[in-house]
Amino acid sequence: MLRARIKNAGLAACLLFGVFGVSACRQDMHDNPKYKPYRDGSIREIPEGTYSRGSIALNPRAPKVTQAGTGQNTPPAQMTPATSPAAGQDPSGAPAPVAIPVGEDGFPFKVTREILDRGQTRYEISCLPCHGKLGDGNGMIVMRGFRRASSYHQDRLIKAPTSYFYDVITNGFGAMASYSDQLTPEDRWKVIAYIRALQLSQTLNYSELAEIDRKGVDEADRKIKEKAGSPSTSHTAKVQTAVKPSGGHSN
Amino acid sequence: MPQLFHRSTNTLARLSIVLGILLAGGLLWLLLQANRTPFVTQAFMARQQPVQFSHKHHVGDDGIDCRYCHTTVENTASAGMPATKTCMNCHSQLFANSPYLEIVRESWRSGQPIKWTKVHDLPDFAYFNHSIHVNKGVGCSTCHGRVDLMPSMWNVASLQMEWCLACHRNPEQFIRPKNKITEMEWPPVEPSPAEFPNGWNQAVDGPKLVKEYKLQPTDVLTSCSTCHR
Numbered sequence: 412m413l414r415a416r417i418k419n420a421g422l423a424a425c426l427l428f429g430v431f432g433v434s435a436c437r438q439d440m441h442d443n444p445k446y447k448p449y450r451d452g453s454i455r456e457i458p459e460g461t462y463s464r465g466s467i468a469l470n471p472r473a474p475k476v477t478q479a480g481t482g483q484n485t486p487p488a489q490m491t492p493a494t495s496p497a498a499g500q501d502p503s504g505a506p507a508p509v510a511i512p513v514g515e516d517g518f519p520f521k522v523t524r525e526i527l528d529r530g531q532t533r534y535e536i537s538c539l540p541c542h543g544k545l546g547d548g549n550g551m552i553v554m555r556g557f558r559r560a561s562s563y564h565q566d567r568l569i570k571a572p573t574s575y576f577y578d579v580i581t582n583g584f585g586a587m588a589s590y591s592d593q594l595t596p597e598d599r600w601k602v603i604a605y606i607r608a609l610q611l612s613q614t615l616n617y618s619e620l621a622e623i624d625r626k627g628v629d630e631a632d633r634k635i636k637e638k639a640g641s642p643s644t645s646h647t648a649k650v651q652t653a654v655k656p657s658g659g660h661s662n
Numbered sequence: 663m664p665q666l667f668h669r670s671t672n673t674l675a676r677l678s679i680v681l682g683i684l685l686a687g688g689l690l691w692l693l694l695q696a697n698r699t700p701f702v703t704q705a706f707m708a709r710q711q712p713v714q715f716s717h718k719h720h721v722g723d724d725g726i727d728c729r730y731c732h733t734t735v736e737n738t739a740s741a742g743m744p745a746t747k748t749c750m751n752c753h754s755q756l757f758a759n760s761p762y763l764e765i766v767r768e769s770w771r772s773g774q775p776i777k778w779t780k781v782h783d784l785p786d787f788a789y790f791n792h793s794i795h796v797n798k799g800v801g802c803s804t805c806h807g808r809v810d811l812m813p814s815m816w817n818v819a820s821l822q823m824e825w826c827l828a829c830h831r832n833p834e835q836f837i838r839p840k841n842k843i844t845e846m847e848w849p850p851v852e853p854s855p856a857e858f859p860n861g862w863n864q865a866v867d868g869p870k871l872v873k874e875y876k877l878q879p880t881d882v883l884t885s886c887s888t889c890h891r
Binding site: 552557 | 724725726727729730733738739740743745747748750751752754755756777780783785786787841856
């Protein structure tokens with residue numbers, strides 16, 4: 412019995428030693444001496460004048476690309492109105508900057524449902540905190556005391572060309588910082604497309620809506636009334652819901 | 663020479679063999695269990711950070727989407743840590759004089775990034791890519807828990823291999839629609855009737871999504887080289 416006990420103790424000691432032995436190697440394997448992103452838990456600012464691959468075609472401020480393929484940085488020139496069909500053509504014969512192909516509506520691509528959906532997602536990530544779900548400038552960050560964000564439904568911004576929005580997203584405006592780090596050039600255009608949809612949503616009459624959207628409005632209306640418990644009023648003026656009344660976030 | 667041991671010790675000897683095996687097995691089991699406890703995995707242990715950043719406030723109270731700061735989660739292996747500029751988007755005005763944010767302002771002035779403490783530190787021999795998970799319907803809260811309720815960040819997962827495999831073996835139990843990735847409460851307590859007319863039933867809708875999102879079969883998902891490459 413004594414011998415068995417000694418044996419047991421020896422076995423336990425071996426096991427313990429084994430486990431500690433294994434855990435001793437453990438950290439070497441866990442932390443290889445190699446570079447990985449955020450290894451030391453921090454991030455660098457993106458150096459000025461840096462553009463990610465593939466972003467140039469849609470970026471009016473990207474460095475000019477010459478015929479020979481040599482890139483050079485140009486100082487931020489006056490924003491070319493993206494609606495101008497002549498943008499990118501240089502009569503002097505100098506190497507033309509990469510033109511943004513723009514349609515008549517001011518977008519470099521045909522605006523489809525997919526593009527609007529992507530724009531909505533990106534809008535709700537990057538813009539909604541300040542500009543609010545409806546784009547009226549009543550986001551949560553504004554409620555917390557940030558300077559009030561512009562409403563997209565003011566005359567100035569309804570009339571502004573799409574390139575103006577692109578410029579503001581890229582370079583900031585007033586208290587708003589540049590969002591060029593957070594939104595790729597392509598996404599910026601998609602967000603603008605969604606902003607246009609938001610603007611439309613606030614100026615349309617109920618009678619102009621498609622059947623499915625009317626249902627959405629009715630539903631939202633019913634919910635509001637249920638909450639307020641007040642008798643209903645008829646739809647007269649502006650529709651009070653954004654394009655999609657339901658979504659992940661509320662503000 | 664008289665017998666040293668009484669006959670009854672034969673039984674004791676046999677018993678001690680059995681007990682010895684049981685004891686060794688029990689000890690091994692105990693060690694394996696101990697290895698799964700938060701004492702070893704450091705799960706549920708809030709980490710101290712240079713700035714008292716609260717996910718509870720930013721996500722829970724303010725409703726800011728995860729991707730406002732973790733911008734690259736859909737495109738790259740790393741979810742991405744925000745640059746100080748991202749903090750300053752709001753904190754140029756909000757809490758602009760708060761002593762809690764002096765480290766942020768100092769970083770903004772000097773250009774030296776803030777050194778955050780990593781909470782989810784996977785071993786280097788495991789390959790992990792955020793983008794493939796997010797783009798195949800694995801939501802943030804599936805692995806990171808209710809971040810919107812965490813003042814300081816902690817991990818709710820052990821990050822051990824058996825935890826990875828629990829999902830790689832049965833992804834249909836965890837998958838969700840791609841547009842609900844950053845939703846913190848999942849499955850939804852009250853699914854919106856417009857989006858889910860039949861509600862959300864993981865047992866029925868999960869396998870459908872696995873098919874729709876074309877997830878690799880489980881023998882590929884559980885193959886060694888999927889994660890150890």
